[in-house]
Amino acid sequence: MKIDKTKLSRRDFFKAGTIIVGGIAVSSTFIPFDGLLFAIERPKGKGKWYGIGIDINKCIGCGKCAKACKIENNVLDEPFYFRSWVEQYTIKMDGSILVESPNGGIDGFKQSVPDEEIFKSFFVPKMCNHCAKSPCVQVCPVGATFETPEGIVLVDETYCIGCRYCVQACPYGCRYIDPGKGTVDKCTLCIHRLDKGMQPACFEICPTEARIFGDLNDPKSKVNEFLKNHTCMVIKPHLNTDSKLFYNALSSEVR
C-alpha cells in the first residue's frame, strides 16, 4: 500500500496511529507468553553446535579429568564444588546399587565390594550436559546464564545475582555456588581453550580417550562418528532437556 502524503488527513493519521499503537499494545501482552515456549522447540545452531561423547567402556576411573578441570578453571579445592567429576557404580549380585564418588574421584577409586559379590561395575564421568533446552537457562531470572550460538551453556558472573534457582533446576547437579564470589559456577566446556584451538582440559587429559567432542552440525566430526558407531544415550531422557552429552554403554542404573 502506498500512502499519498499530501492527502493524509488528520483522521487517517489517528486511524493509522491507533492501529500501530493498539497493535503494539496487543502484541506486547503476548510477549510474556513467549516465555512459556522455552522448552518446546529444539534449537539448533547454524554454525558450530558442540556435542560431547563419553565412552563408559573406556573410562578407567583415574579421576584425572576431575582434577584437571579443577586446576584449569581454578575451581575451589573443597569436595563440594565440581564442574566435572567421576562416579563409580557397583551393582551387586543381590541387585543393590552402590554409587561412590569420593572427592569427585580426584584421588582415585577403591573398590570396596569384593569381586565375588559384584554383578557389574563401571565408572561414569559426569559434567555439564550443555543441554539445548537447558532448564537452568530457562529459569535464570536475569539472563546471567545462557547458551552461546555454539551451544555452550555459560555463566555471566558479573551479572549473576546468586539466587540459586538454576542450581535447583539442573537435573544433573552440575552447578554450584562459589561461596567466595556469591555467584553460580559451572562447566564452560573450557571455551577459553576451544577459542585457541585446544581441547577442553578434561578431554585433553583423558588417558584412554574416553571423551570426544565436536560439531554436531558437521556430519564428519568426531562426535558424529562416535554417535554413528556406538549405541548412545543421554542421562534422564524423559526430562527432555535435549542434552548434548551422549554416553556409550550407559546402564539404566545411571542417574
Added chain:
Amino acid sequence: MEQHIQNLYEVLSQVEGFVYPNEIELNWSILIVLYPFITGLVAGAFILASLERIFKVRILKPTYGIALLTALSFMLVATMPLISHLGKPFRAYEIMITPHLSSAMAIFGFVYLWYLMVVLLLEIWFDYRRDMILWANESKGVKRFLYRALSLWTTDISPKAIALDNKIGYIVTVIGVPSAFLLHGYVGFIFGSIKANPWWSTVLMPIIFLFSAIVSGIALVMLIYIIVSKVRKVKLNMACLDMIAMYLFYILLIDFVLEGLDQIHRIYEAEESFEVLHKLVFGKLFFTLFIMQGLLGTIVPLITLGIFQFYKPKENIRKVIYLIVPVLILIGVFFMRWNVVIGGQLFSKSFYGYTSFKIGLIGPEGYLMAAFWLIVPLLILAFLLWLLPPWKKKDEQSEIQSA
C-alpha cells in the same frame, strides 16, 4: 566462608547413600521457606478482606481494615527474605531491568509489583483517602504532613468524590482477588515448574500453595484481630470470629484434600523417584511433615473447627480456642513450606541418597535473620494500625452503600 566450609564438611559426614558432589550444600535455606510463607499470608489476608467487600459478608466488617493492613505490611517485606538470601543482593534490581521471560522468578517481580502497587496500595488508598484528609485536619506537625502526603494532597471529599472512591475501590478489589490468586499461585509455580525435582514438580503445586496461603492468611488476621482487640480493650465480635472460623474450616478442608490428592497421586503413579521420596517422608521429614504439618497444623484444627460447625461451646472456651487454632495453623503452614522447600533438597536428584540440613543461629541464613523478617512486618503493621486505625474511620455507612 570458613564457617560455611566447615559446616559443609560436617554435612558431608552425614550424607546417606550417594548424592552428586555439588548437592551436599543445601542451596535454599530457611529464608526461602519464609518467602512463600510471608507471600501466602498476604494473599490470604487479602482474600479475607475481599470476602467482606465483594462477597458482602458484612459480619466480617471488624476484620476488613485489619486484613488489608496486615496484607500490606507483610507484602512490603515479602521479597526481603528472597533478596537477603541472594549471593549478590545489590544486583537484585536486574530482575526488573532485564527480566528473563521464561523464568518464573523474573515474572514474579512484576506480579509482585502489580499486586503491591495496583491492588493493595490502591485499595487501601481509596479506602482511606477521605479519612486521611479528615485526620490531616485534626492533626498537627509531622503527622499532618504525613496524612497530606499519603492522600497525595487531595482535598475533595464531596459525596460525589467519595462515591467514586468507593466505586473504584470495589473494582480494584474485584481485580484483586484473581491477582491474589495469581500472586500466590505464581509462588507455587516457581517450585512446581522445576521438572528436575520430583518432590516439587506437580501441577497441583500452585493450587496447594494458594489454598494453604488463604488458610494461613485468614488464621493470621484472626489472631491479629483478637490481639488488637485485647490491646484496645474492646469486646470481641464473636459472630465475626465464628464466621472466620467457618471459612477457615472449609478452606483448610479443601487444602487438606488437595494435598492428600497430591500424595495419593504420587503413591499411585510411583514413578522412578518414589522410593527415595518414600524414605524421605518417613525419615528426615517425618517430624515436620506428619507431626507438625499433618497432626498439629491440619488434623487438630480441622477436628476442632469441624466440631464447632455442629456444636458451639461457651464463648470463653471458643475465645481460647480461637487463639490457639490460628497459631497451630500458622505453624502447620510454615512447616508445609518447610517440607516443600527443605524436603525438596534433602534427597539427591540421582535418587540414590540424602544430604542433611544444618542451620545456624546467626549468619545471613540463620534463625535470627529469619526471625527478623518475621518481626519486621509486625512492626510495620503496628505502625500502620497507629497511622490508619480502621476503627477510627468515620461514617461506615457511606462505604456500604457504594458497592
Added chain:
Amino acid sequence: MPQQIKRLIVAFAFFILLFLVLRQVLKPSSFGDLGHYRADAIQENIDSELHYAGIDNCSKCHEDIHMDKAIGFHANLNCEVCHGPGMKHVLYAGNFTDRQLPDSLLLYKPVGRSDCAVCHQVNAARIKILFDTIDNSMIRQIDAMTHNPVNKRTNEKLNCIDCHNPHQP
C-alpha cells in the same frame, strides 16, 4: 477528571517513567545483542587463563621422550596426565637452563606406587576394552600392595618405575 484520579495518574506516571529511565540507564551495553544475555560475557569467559598446555607443546622441546613414548602402551597419553599442568613451564622454562629452573616451573615427577595405582590398581570397574587388537585389549591391572613390593634379593622397597619405564612400560 476528578482530582484524586488526576493525582494518582501523575504519581503512577512518575514511577513508570522513573522505571523506564532507570531501565535504560542500568541495562548493560551488550545485553540482548545475541540473546537474553550480555554478549560480552562470552569474551569474558574466553579470557580465562590456560593451565594445561597440550602434548604438542611438550614435544617441541622434549622430542626424545616423545619418540620413546610413541611406541609404547602409553603412546596416546598426554604428558600432563602424569606430570600435571604445564602451561607455565611451556611459557617460561625456555628462559632458564635446566639447572636454574626454579621450583615453580618444575613439573611433577610421579615416582611412587600410588601414582601408577591411580590407573592400574585392580578394580572390577576397570576391566575395559581399550583398543581393537586382542593384545592390548585391557588396561593392565595389578594390586599395588602385593605386586613385587620388594626386591627379592636385596629386600629393598621397589617403586613401579624401578622395573618399568613409564614412558615405555
